[in-house]
Amino acid sequence: MSGLVTGIAAADAGQRCLIISAGQSALHFFSGSFELYGCEGNPLEAIAGVGKEHPYSKLGVERIQRLAEEVPAFFGKMNISLVGNPTRNHYRITPLGVLKPAWLTMDEYARVEDVSQMPWKRVAICDIEGFLDFQPDFLASGCAERGVESTVIPISLPELERLRNNPTEMRATNIAKELTGDTLHRLAQKINQASGDVDAVLMPTVVGLLDAAAVEELKKQVDKPLHFVATMPPSVPGIRTQITLRKRFQELGGVYMLGDTVQSGTIVDGRLQSIRTANHGEVEFEADNFVLATGSFFSHGIVASSERVYEPILGLDIDASDERSEWYKRNLFEAQPYMTFGVATDSDFRVSHKGQTLSNVYAVGAVLSGCNPIKEGCGAGVAILTSLHVAQKITRK
Ligand SMILES: Cc1cc2nc3c(=O)[nH]c(=O)nc-3n(C[C@H](O)[C@H](O)[C@H](O)COP(=O)(O)OP(=O)(O)OC[C@H]3O[C@@H](n4cnc5c(N)ncnc54)[C@H](O)[C@@H]3O)c2cc1C
Structure with a gap:
């Protein structure tokens, strides 16, 4: 997501851009919600208290608010409709039925504005038979804890029976490939017949892999308000988001090389002159600016x-402890120090190599140091x- 957002913003401002991507990213595990800061109430107030090494401290609260307010329109241009506000978190519903604070949630997802006031009294939860990456009983018990009654409605469709022959095929992405056209229509009919007198229908995110058309169509055909709840990975909306971002980048003239890995670079006089990749051998890619968006350990x-923690392409300076025993805490649920390890940057997010x-x-x-996305x-x-921010910095130079 970082590489594509930077690439889109820079290409939109007239830069000639190339993205080289090894492949799978955290978007394949996307929950449907973007997190700004996971707290009750106003995330910007919590952000004002983060440590000086945190990427947010380098941006500053004012800039964070300004940039955060641009984000729904940025994604809206690609028909990715996001709902939320940087000054007040809402809540997303996890596949286990737990409520978690969120900044922006894709419009098709179920969300709760106020934990003390659930938006429904009674819901129907769709259970796609044989699909193990979504547990309706967990969701039902999460709903019950918040005073929402639920009925689980089993859904079986002949088109999905073929997938059931091999349990590893019964994944959200494969189901989404089947749920189009007439099959989608039959799914809507089944939901309408079984849902009864409810305020809303909750459905796992198994619709709309390549674009959101099937999601819109199903919402139209289901009589009750239909909201989606995240499944275990792979994430159908995450993959769709990645495809959509990539398409937008390419429409803006960007070149996207998927399945190649950047392996090394040549640094001369405090500048990166060129990089080399696994697939292109001796060919060197030169650019005025380079943006490292290679993610964390994952x-x-x-x-x-x-023995050590390192950045594998250029051997950049990193913020990490040399002492292995300081990398982790024995209690799994404590904030793990290694989660904050990443490349060291100056206040403009420029990296350094051997102190330069x-x-x-x-x-x-x-890939940045100083924050712990999980905690x-x-x-x-x-x-x-x-x-x-970095795209704006490069394009305004
Ligand atoms: C499993 C998981 C689920 C998450 N879910 C959420 C969520 O639902 N909501 C949320 O707010 N945050 C979530 N996060 C936090 C997540 O870190 C950020 O939201 C964000 O997606 C990170 O994006 P990124 O592009 O910086 O890194 P990544 O998504 O990790 O992407 C890095 C990319 O760089 C590529 N790459 C790496 N090395 C090279 C190389 N040498 N050459 C070429 N390409 C390379 C990788 O293939 C990958 O495509 C999740 C994190 C993880 C690990």
């Missing part, structure tokens, strides 16, 4: 061996806002 933007700032290399998103709930906020 995406191999940062790597840990048994590289004047034309910026880092954005999860703080700030993953998408850091990714999107640092990307927009």
Whole structure:
């Protein structure tokens, strides 16, 4: 997401851009909500208290608010409709039926504005038979804890029976490929027949892999308000978001090279001159500016061996402890120090190599040090806002 947001913003401002992407990203695990800061109430007030090493401190609260207010329109141009406000969190519903604070949620998802006031008294929960990445009973018990009655309605469709023959095929993405056209219509009919007298129907996100047309169509055909709830990965809306962002980048003239890995670069006099990739051997890619958006440990933007933590492409300076025993806490549920490890940057998000700032290399998103997206709930906020900021910085130079 960081690479694509930077690329779109820079290409939109007239830059010639190339994105080289190794492949799968955190978007394949997307919950349907962007987090700015996971707290009750106003995230901007909580952000004002983060430590000086945090990417948010480098942006500053005023700029965060300004950039955050641009985000719905940025995604809206791609027909990704996001609902939310940077000054007041709402709540998303997890696949386990738990409410978590969120900044922006895709419009098709179920969301709750106020935990003490659920928007429904009675809901129907769709249970796609044989689909194990969504547990309606957990969701039903989460609803019951908040005073919402629910009925689980089993859904079986002949088109999905074929997938059921092999349980590993019964994944959200494969189901979404089947749920189009007449099958979608039959699904709507089944939901309408079974849902009864409810305020809303909750449905796992197994519709609309390539675009949101099937989502819109199903919402039209189901008699009651239809809201989606995240499944376990893979995330259908996350993959759709990635496809949509990529399409927008390419429409703006950007070149997207998927399935290649940047392996090394040549640094001369405090500037990155060129990079090399696995698929292009001796070919060097040169640019005025480079943006590192390679993610954290999860995406191999940062790597840990048994002795050290490092940035694998350029060997950039990182913020991490040399002492392995300080990387983690034994209690799994404590804030884990390694989650804050990442590349060191100056106040403009420029990286450094052997203590020297590289004047034309910026880092954005999860590869940055200083924040803990899991404990703080700030993953998408850091990714999107640092990307927009760096893109603006490069294009205004
Ligand atoms: C499993 C998971 C689920 C998450 N879900 C959410 C969520 O629902 N909401 C939320 O707000 N936050 C979530 N987060 C936090 C997440 O970190 C951010 O929201 C954000 O998506 C991070 O984006 P990114 O582009 O910086 O990094 P990533 O998504 O990790 O992307 C990095 C990209 O760089 C590529 N790459 C890495 N090395 C190279 C190389 N050498 N050459 C070329 N390409 C390379 C990778 O293939 C990958 O495509 C989640 C994080 C994880 C790990």
